[in-house]
Amino acid sequence: MLGRDLMGILHSSFSRDEVIGWDIEEVDIQKEDESVTKIEKLRPEIVIHIAAYTDVDGCELNKGKAFAVNAEGTRHVALAASKCRAKMVYLSTDYVFDGEKKEPYLEGDPPHPLNVYGDSKLEGEQYVQEWVKDSLIIRTQWLYGPFGKNFVDSILRQTREKSALSIVNDQIGSPTYTADLARAISGLIRFEARGIFHVANSDFCTWYTFAEAILELSGIRRVKVLPISSKELDRPAVRPSYSVLNCQKLKKETGLTMRSWSEALKDYLSTYRQPLS
Numbered sequence: 676m677l678g679r680d681l682m683g684i685l686h687s688s689f690s691r692d693e694v695i696g697w698d699i700e701e702v703d704i705q706k707e708d709e710s711v712t713k714i715e716k717l718r719p720e721i722v723i724h725i726a727a728y729t730d731v732d733g734c735e736l737n738k739g740k741a742f743a744v745n746a747e748g749t750r751h752v753a754l755a756a757s758k759c760r761a762k763m764v765y766l767s768t769d770y771v772f773d774g775e776k777k778e779p780y781l782e783g784d785p786p787h788p789l790n791v792y793g794d795s796k797l798e799g800e801q802y803v804q805e806w807v808k809d810s811l812i813i814r815t816q817w818l819y820g821p822f823g824k825n826f827v828d829s830i831l832r833q834t835r836e837k838s839a840l841s842i843v844n845d846q847i848g849s850p851t852y853t854a855d856l857a858r859a860i861s862g863l864i865r866f867e868a869r870g871i872f873h874v875a876n877s878d879f880c881t882w883y884t885f886a887e888a889i890l891e892l893s894g895i896r897r898v899k900v901l902p903i904s905s906k907e908l909d910r911p912a913v914r915p916s917y918s919v920l921n922c923q924k925l926k927k928e929t930g931l932t933m934r935s936w937s938e939a940l941k942d943y944l945s946t947y948r949q950p951l952s
């Protein structure tokens with residue numbers, strides 16, 4: 676999902692020949708030799724690593740795959756980047772935090788993941804820090820965009836069959852548009868930023884409030900949104916009840932600001948999704 680938006684942004688800011696995008700067909704990051712050999716052969720200046728096993732509940736049920744892709748896979752990419760003396764950019768997640776803080780998380784706050792996905796991504800962060808001298812770790816959250824399965828499209832799809840949707844109202848975060856995140860990643864690279872940065876659209880909401888906004892902005896009035904608790908939904912992976920990211924470091928060090936999630940959502944819906952009713 677993020678990869679295709681990022682390729683578009685990078686192609687428009689750098690020359691087409693300078694930016695090469697690979698998916699699992701080109702390199703399976705679970706395979707150490709393949710990853711290292713292929714990346715080393717290319718001799719890139721920057722390796723942007725966003726491949727991951729992103730199914731949060733799937734990770735809970737398949738811990739082996741979660742660590743093989745998100746932790747070991749990242750180690751392989753980091754090893755390749757260090758052999759090429761390349762800068763490495765790694766995408767990580769708000770799910771490295773446990774949500775106990777109840778105010779926006781800073782980059783330096785101690786991580787404490789509640790689920791396997793968060794655990795495996797945190798191990799990925801540690802490998803990047805251990806192996807690569809010049810690294811940039813970007814933690815983001817609640818992504819949606821035109822090129823992948825996401826919450827916004829899932830809500831819109833469900834309105835075609837249902838008259839009421841039950842949505843979790845006890846998890847707070849910031850929905851983030853992949854196009855905005857891609858622009859920020861490109862900006863951070865241009866600013867030669869290093870270390871950990873939090874990047875998400877500004878303001879926050881619950882999944883329930885987000886769903887209500889999606890319906891309202893799409894002009895759908897016949898479908899009701901009903902608030903439920905995470906306990907009622909009973910998903911395999913526990914999610915933090917609060918994982919808002921403080922993005923002040925991004926602004927302070929690069930001057931870049933992120934627009935609010937509601938503005939970004941309006942833009943996404945008007946660009947990619949026609950009002951359904």
Ligand SMILES: NC(=O)c1ccc[n+]([C@@H]2O[C@H](COP(=O)([O-])OP(=O)(O)OC[C@H]3O[C@@H](n4cnc5c(N)ncnc54)[C@H](OP(=O)(O)O)[C@@H]3O)[C@@H](O)[C@H]2O)c1
Nearest residue numbers: 676677699703704725726727729766767768815816817818
């Ligand atoms: N989505 C979110 O809400 C969210 C939130 C916070 C952080 N992030 C992070 O942001 C990044 C991008 O997320 P996204 O939602 O755009 O992810 P995505 O749509 O699930 O894309 C991940 C890509 O990684 C590929 N991949 C999986 N295993 C691989 C392997 N062994 N070797 C090479 N490629 C492999 C997937 O291929 P297949 O499709 O063929 O499996 C897919 O193309 C990830 O690092 C994720 O952890 C995402």
